[in-house]
Amino acid sequence: MIVRILGEGQYDVSDDAVDRLNDFDGAVEAALDAGNEPAFRDALDALLDGVRTMGVARAADTLDASDLILPHAEASMDEVREMLADDGLIPG
């Protein structure tokens, strides 16, 4: 699967690895719902680190859309909520 970390670029991640990433993603989602900023920060760090270590960075000149998109490393809970809202932060 192709995973993009916003602000960093795309990674190729194996399906097995994506399964493990889903656990981290669940933790991010739970922290978001609970409004727990420290837990959100830890979970997001773990998720992004997982992508960086388990994935392989894609060449810059590829033009494929990603299967999964993740917030940038310093994103706050508010930013992520806004991105997830329909008319959120995403330009275009």
Place this chain on the structure above:
Amino acid sequence: MMKRMSLIFKAKANKVLDAAEDPRETLDYSYQKQLELLTKVKRGVADVATSRKRLELQLGKLEQDAGKLQGQAEKALQMDREDLAREALTRKSGLTAQMTDLQTQHAALQAEEEKLVLAQQRLQAKVESFRTRKETIKATYSAAEAQTRIGEAVSGISEEMGDIGMAMQRAEDKTAQMQARAGAIDELIASGALDDATLGGQDDISRELAALSSQSDVESELARLKGLGAPAAPGELGAGQAGGSVLSEQPQNEGELPR
């Protein structure tokens, strides 16, 4: 969360695709937008670099001022004026706090600049690859056949453009914050709140030190004169009598009083 976010990006890309009647027009339209964004990112990199350089100038100035205060403190201690030395060091520690703050901002700007440079490189590579793909698609396929391939190329790059658009926004926000801080420090410097103590020898510590050293010049001159006093007295008195100066008359008066 990661699935929801990618769906939102896809929806945005699809809007671009749906806008054109002939999907091949989408290619040119998107390419145009890519070039515009590339120009914007380059300008963004230059803006952040300008702000970073401004901070460096300010840091250099504050460092110079702190060095000067350090020198004043040392000089004051040599003259046994601990109070003045304390004042100079207090001001220096105020500057040091400002400098630490600026250094943090500087590191943040530098990181932002590096991210934008990388983003620019990624976009550049993708735009070039898109241009090649675009020409191939236009040369090879009819409008109907081209649709899927155009969809792939455009959604891939519009995702990148969305990402870079947000990164630009973050960099602009950070730069604006830095500029506000840098402006505030420039104002402080201009109003004299910072440089009063440190610039051009016109500040109060410098004035006191200058007064002290002219005072001590007077003392050492006096001491020298006193040391020379005995042997020089007759000649001086003689000259004094001729000139009728205050100094030459005083010994005469003192000489007369005891009588």
